[in-house]
Amino acid sequence: MFRLFLLLACGSALAACNPPRPERRATLEHEIRTIVDSVHATVGVAAVFGPDDTLAIHPDAAFPMASVYKFHQALAVLDSLDRAALSINTLVPVLHSDLHPDTWSPLRKARPEGGYELPMAELLAYSVALSDNNVCDLLFRFLGSPRAADRYVVRLGLDDTVIATDEQAMHASPATQYLNRTTPLDAVRLLERFRRGELLSAQHTEFLMHTMMATVTGPDKLKGLLPRGVQVAHKTGNGFRNEHGIMGADNDIGIVFLPDGRAYSIAIFVTDSRESDSLNATIIARISRCIYDYFSTPAI
Numbered sequence: 001m002f003r004l005f006l007l008l009a010c011g012s013a014l015a016a017c018n019p020p021r022p023e024r025r026a027t028l029e030h031e032i033r034t035i036v037d038s039v040h041a042t043v044g045v046a047a048v049f050g051p052d053d054t055l056a057i058h059p060d061a062a063f064p065m066a067s068v069y070k071f072h073q074a075l076a077v078l079d080s081l082d083r084a085a086l087s088i089n090t091l092v093p094v095l096h097s098d099l100h101p102d103t104w105s106p107l108r109k110a111r112p113e114g115g116y117e118l119p120m121a122e123l124l125a126y127s128v129a130l131s132d133n134n135v136c137d138l139l140f141r142f143l144g145s146p147r148a149a150d151r152y153v154v155r156l157g158l159d160d161t162v163i164a165t166d167e168q169a170m171h172a173s174p175a176t177q178y179l180n181r182t183t184p185l186d187a188v189r190l191l192e193r194f195r196r197g198e199l200l201s202a203q204h205t206e207f208l209m210h211t212m213m214a215t216v217t218g219p220d221k222l223k224g225l226l227p228r229g230v231q232v233a234h235k236t237g238n239g240f241r242n243e244h245g246i247m248g249a250d251n252d253i254g255i256v257f258l259p260d261g262r263a264y265s266i267a268i269f270v271t272d273s274r275e276s277d278s279l280n281a282t283i284i285a286r287i288s289r290c291i292y293d294y295f296s297t298p299a300i
Contacts, residue, residue: 028294035286041247041273043283046184047291048192049264060160062181063269066237066249067131069149069163069180071212074128075194076152077139078204081120088121088207098138103171105134121207128235129214133167140166146180156193161186174240177248184267187253191265195255209233212254220278221252222266224285226292231257238277247273250280252288258296266291 036043044063065072081088096114099105107126120142126132127139140146150163161182170176197205210233218236226232234254241247253267268284275283 024294028290031290032287035283035290039273039275039279039283041275041280041283042271043287044184044269044271045267045287045291046188047264047266047295048188049262049295060183060185062160062183063251063271064178064239064249065180065182066177066239066251067133067136067217068182068187068235068237068251068253070127070131070136071235071253072153072161072163072182072190073136073139073143073149074124074208074211075190075199076143076149077120077124078200078208079152080143082201082204086120088124088204089119091117092120092123092138092142093117094123094138098141099134100168103133103167105132106130107132107135124208125211125214128208128211129216131215131217131236133171137166137168153190156190156199158182158186158190161190170240174242174248177239184269187267187269188265191253191255191267195263195265209255218252218281220281221284222254222256222268222288224281225289226256230259230292233257239271245274247271247275247277247280250277250284252284256288256292260296262295264291264295 032045044061078088081090094107094114094116099108099112099114101108123135123139126135140149143149146163146166153161153163162180164179165176193199194205194208199205200208212233212235213231215234215236218234221236222234223230223232232254234252237249237251239247239249248271250270250273251268255263255265257263266288268287270280270283273280
């Protein structure tokens with residue numbers, strides 16, 4: 001039996017939101033269960049739309065993050081800049097040895113020579129919006145190690161989130177992709193705190209939000225079936241398939257902004273999937289649309 005991990009909460013960031021009728025909540029859960037039970041994968045879902053009327057179904061199972069953890073890393077980097085009173089225009093050296101081949105790296109494709117400096121803002125855009133693996137490891141060097149990012153999330157109280165390794169190690173041994181992990185609940189809690197401006201300075205919060213809105217990876221995931229024009233600040237993650245063709249991770253987490261000005265945080269994780277990449281993305285897109293329809297339709 002396939003498992004569903006779901007956290008749903010309804011409220012309003014701007015005005016009181018009438019609690020959904022029990023039948024609406026049951027209908028939503030049934031819709032998502034139907035999607036999940038139709039695929040050979042383990043799926044985790046969490047969505048938060050304010051503090052009230054919370055429904056949770058096993059939201060604390062651990063999922064491999066894949067590149068989703070680049071959001072956590074970006075928070076740790078910007079927090080370190082805040083603490084040191086440094087600008088996002090701080091220059092960081094890019095060495096030729098940082099630009100490994102045989103990995104996803106738009107920076108290496110654009111400037112393979114190395115031996116130059118780039119502002120932190122540009123590096124974070126490469127890592128978050130373009131999901132550059134080489135830049136991710138370069139940012140770990142800036143922080144000191146993956147464990148520095150892990151200490152940051154521990155300091156935030158994310159007890160079920162672990163950052164233990166980097167991109168180079170995961171490419172060398174794909175089984176290590178399961179080391180960097182989180183739960184749907186931890187993911188949306190972090191998104192909500194970021195959305196409310198509790199983690200970073202106002203300048204750095206705005207910068208990262210806009211960077212996530214500019215994400216080009218995974219357009220067929222959280223955003224795939226949403227109405228045209230709906231803004232989503234998100235971070236995707238794709239893992240590796242093992243020798244049996246089983247995908248370790250296919251994820252997307254983010255903040256969806258409704259046309260009326262309200263917003264909600266959502267995280268969808270797919271692991272141990274025997275399905276194709278396109279079907280994994282469709283799973284995420286269909287669940288995302290169900291939740292969008294639920295939260296954007298007023299309770300009667």
